[in-house]
Amino acid sequence: MKRAEIKLIVDLDDNNIPQNITWESTDSANKDAVPVKSFMLALWDHNYKNTMRIDLWTNDMPVDEMKRFFFETLQTMGDSFLRATGEKNIVEDLRDYCAHFADKMDISPK
Template identity: 80%
Template sequence: MKTAEIKLTIQLDDNSIPENILWESTDSKNKEALPVQAMMLSLWDKNYQNTLKIDLWTKDMPVDEMKRFFYETLQTMGDTFLRATGEKNIVEDLRDYCAHFADKMEIKKQ
C-alpha cells in the first residue's frame, strides 16, 4: 500500500489571523511548500454523519479573488459530485446556479 502525505503550514500574526498558508505533498513533483491565499478543507465523519471543515484565508486576500475562489470551488464541487454519483441533472442545476453566482458577484469569465 502506498501512503501520501499532505502538509499544511499556517503562519499566524499576533492576533492568530493567517498571514501565510503553505502546502506541500509527498506526491508532488515540486518538493518545496507552495504559498496559497485561501483553503477549504472538508472531511466526512462517518460516525457522526457530518462534515468537518477548516476554511482559512490570508488577511491580504482581495475580495474579488475570494469571490472567484468561491465560484471556482462551487464549479469543481459539481465536477466531483458528477464523478462520485453520476447525477447529471442536479449538476446542471448547480452549473446554472454558478452562472447566477458569477453574474451577481460580477465575476469575469476567463
C-alpha cells in the first residue's frame, strides 16, 4: 500500500490570525512548501455522520481573489459530486448557481 502525507503549515500572529499558509506533500514532485493565501478542508466523520471543516485565509487575501476562490471551489465540488454519485441533474443545477454567483460577484469569465 502506498501512503502520502499532506502537510499544512499556518503561521499565526498574536491574535491567532493567519499570516502565512504553506502546504507540502510527500507525493509531490515539488518538495518545497508552497505558499497559499487560503484553504478549505472538509472531512467526513463516518461515526458522527457529519462534516468537520477548517477554512482559513491570510489577513492579506484580496477580496476579489476570495470571490474567485469560492466560485472555483463550488465548481470543483460539482465535478467531485458528479464523479462520486453520477447525479448529473443536480450538478447542472449547481453549475447554474455557480454562473449566477459569478455574475453577482462580477467575476464571470469573459
